[in-house]
Amino acid sequence: MSEFKQFNLSSILTQLGEERTKRILSSFYCPLNKDVEEFCRSKAIEFSKRGFAQTYLIFWQEGIEKEFIGYYTIAMRHFTVCKKHLSNKMFSRVKQHGTYDNSTGEYIISAPLIAQLSKNFADGNDTLISGSEILQMAIERIRKIQQEIGGKFLYLECEEKEKLLTFYEKNNFVSFGKRKLDKDETNLEGACLIQLLQYQN
Numbered sequence: 001m002s003e004f005k006q007f008n009l010s011s012i013l014t015q016l017g018e019e020r021t022k023r024i025l026s027s028f029y030c031p032l033n034k035d036v037e038e039f040c041r042s043k044a045i046e047f048s049k050r051g052f053a054q055t056y057l058i059f060w061q062e063g064i065e066k067e068f069i070g071y072y073t074i075a076m077r078h079f080t081v082c083k084k085h086l087s088n089k090m091f092s093r094v095k096q097h098g099t100y101d102n103s104t105g106e107y108i109i110s111a112p113l114i115a116q117l118s119k120n121f122a123d124g125n126d127t128l129i130s131g132s133e134i135l136q137m138a139i140e141r142i143r144k145i146q147q148e149i150g151g152k153f154l155y156l157e158c159e160e161k162e163k164l165l166t167f168y169e170k171n172n173f174v175s176f177g178k179r180k181l182d183k184d185e186t187n188l189e190g191a192c193l194i195q196l197l198q199y200q201n
């Protein structure tokens with residue numbers, strides 16, 4: 001019987017050492033999004049060591065066979081929200097959890113960011129898991145963290161592409177704004193990223 005297993009990159013580093021871990025990460029391939037590919041191959045270890053973000057690798061396992069099928073990365077982020085693009089219900093939740101900024105008239109919220117999320121398209125491994133399954137793993141991990149420390153919101157950003165927005169909206173995220181790309185965000189398309197929120201009931 002096959003099953004999914006997820007491991008924190010820091011634990012993999014401790015167990016296997018840097019060379020073997022890098023070999024696993026370099027087997028990640030994502031032709032649809034070079035940013036998620038480059039992050040996995042070249043940045044995830046450094047971000048993990050420096051505590052900027054934690055990455056979880058997902059494997060499909062059946063007997064002794066094991067395939068690297070995807071990953072997600074979580075970090076903390078603060079962002080601002082204004083009423084314009086939110087329903088009344090969502091905005092009242094933002095008001096309860098956020099801090100009002102007098103100078104901008106916006107609310108500042110701190111929340112876990114799903115910073116990266118992708119299937120591994122190498123060797124057809126993307127057929128072994130769906131995007132929603134990876135997203136649910138990330139959400140479930142964040143839910144457990146928030147049960148310990150509080151917090152109700154999840155935050156993410158994605159390129160302005162209809163298929164990505166449909167994917168996140170299908171998974172109960174709502175878009176509320178746009179953020180201009182930073183100068184170093186060169187692997188992404190467009191000038192802005194769409195910002196999305198989810199509230200955990």
Ligand SMILES: CC(C)(COP(=O)(O)OP(=O)(O)OC[C@H]1O[C@@H](n2cnc3c(N)ncnc32)[C@H](O)[C@@H]1OP(=O)(O)O)[C@@H](O)C(=O)NCCC(=O)NCCS
Nearest residue numbers: 030032033036117118119130131132157158159161163167
């Ligand atoms: C986004 C993702 C997790 C969704 O997985 P899924 O729900 O199982 O759906 P699929 O992989 O079948 O993708 C659905 C459609 O979106 C398209 N798509 C996925 N990611 C895309 C991207 N970054 N840019 C453009 N189109 C994309 C797929 O080509 C597919 O198109 P089709 O319906 O014409 O075949 C997965 O496609 C993925 O890993 N994409 C690459 C990484 C990525 O872009 N992550 C999001 C970062 S914000």
